[in-house]
Amino acid sequence: MTATLIEAGVPAETIQTAPARRNARRSGRTKRKLGKTLLGVLAVVIGVIWVFPVYWMINSALLPKSYLESFTPTFFPVEASLGNFTAAIADGTFFTALGISTAVTLSAVVLCLVFAFLAAIAISRFRFKGRTTFVLAVLVVQMLPAEGLFIAQYKMMSTLGLKGSIVGLSLLYIAFVVPFTVWMLRGFVAGIPAELEEAAMMDGLSRTQAFMRITFPLLAPGLVASGVYAFLQCWNEFTVALVLMDQSTQTLPLWLRGFVQQSTTRAIDWGQVMAASSLVAIPVIVFFLIVQGRLTSGLVSGAVKG
Template sequence: MPARTRRTLLGVLGVVVALIWVFPVYWMVNSSMLPNAQLQLLTPTFLPFGGSFDNFTQVFAGGTFLPALGMSVTVALITVVVCLLFAFLAALAISRFRFRGRTAFVLAILLVQMLPAEGLFIAQYKMMAGLGLLNTVIGVSVIYIASVVPFTIWMLRGFVAGIPADLEEAAMVDGLSRTQAFMRITFPLLAPGLVASGVYAFLQAWNEFTVALVLLPDNASATLPLWLRGFIQASASKAIDWGQVMAASTLVAVPVIIFFLFVQGRMTSGLVSGAVKG
């Protein structure tokens, strides 16, 4: 098969896969703009002609979305910042230095990853209750950080290990201090790894449901996944208004899309900056 034909077929296959992937998102947004009566018709409506934003208005009218949004954003940001800080320092330590207990530390990270989250719920609840941190940002953030940091260390360790230490040594020969060599040479090369690890930490904190369900029993301190569950249950007490449910789901997804659009540019600039600095 000619190379040009192969590339064309692969391109068509990529478009088909992308359309299949994006269709559920499109259907959610499309349904959010249609009235419930129209959604229950046997004939599907693929374009929201004649639709409106009434479903979104009804979601905001409950007065519970914005507090849940603020809770999720706060918890996610705390988790991302603290996870990147601790994971970055740990990845540097186990990749660049040889010290006593290094192997035990690496094995401990692996063992923590093997523990099922469900087996820790009782201990986590009792610990947070004893500290008075139930229904608080700090309480749920601490548990999120503890669960996300081990894998984040492994992600960053691969990026750090992939950057030769000779680059820093060459910069130090040219007159830079170790700190200057790290900040000017190594850190720009690590930017894509930091972004990728931050995306992972953000998604884990944003979408997490079970830990939040245990540690945030008060509806007033619910995160967005808990709020969406409560919203669906409230709708289920009567005839489910799928238009409003889809509008609520769209509102939950929008911050994630905005976050990805933001970090995508940062990841690209980090790659280019790292290549130039190297």
């Protein structure tokens, strides 16, 4: 074979290096395959580490108290029961706290998206006097620690007669979430070329029609993402609700705290604590699963319309 190739005019150096090149390509493919395998194993390990606390919470919520007090950990709910869940909601306060948290969170998220959306459109699409000052003000508000505003917020809500009310807590949550939501939506709005609206206006649409038909569908994924952020922030917020709300109008984080704040003569029932934590997390998981599908469809829809 070598002699035939030499007679055909192929240089000897090329003939000698051809097997080496084949070995190099084979070695490169092996290394890439090994690298992908290692990355996959690393991803699985990270996923297990991330999921394990959630699994342990649910597992502990399903175990009887005797297993939880044992020095030997039980990794599987061998005698699973819903007794801890039943005990956690026995007094009915869970449903009251659930209703308050739902009302406060949904109202805050809806109004926050409206205000943040209008502000993001204004600072991204229009040039007006004081625009830079407004942007800097949003940044400064983000830098302020929430704890430093508790006294002022408490006095303000007390003066307005909104202490311990859903309306007062919703207003504070809106003020808390709006600045960062404005920045999130500003990035989405700035990422959509204004030329799309101009082209639609040249085809006979008004500015409002061009925005609603062209730009707004492309902004839907940004609104969903910002809504998820606002929902999580309001649903899990604890300190502002602790300062403003009372025992009869407590949100779910405050209700959950009641399972840990036991008297000195009574041990903490960790089974009920884990069951209560699972109950608080379930609405968030359901909401995220619903929104995740809409977010994915919104991204695909926006890409096709663009």
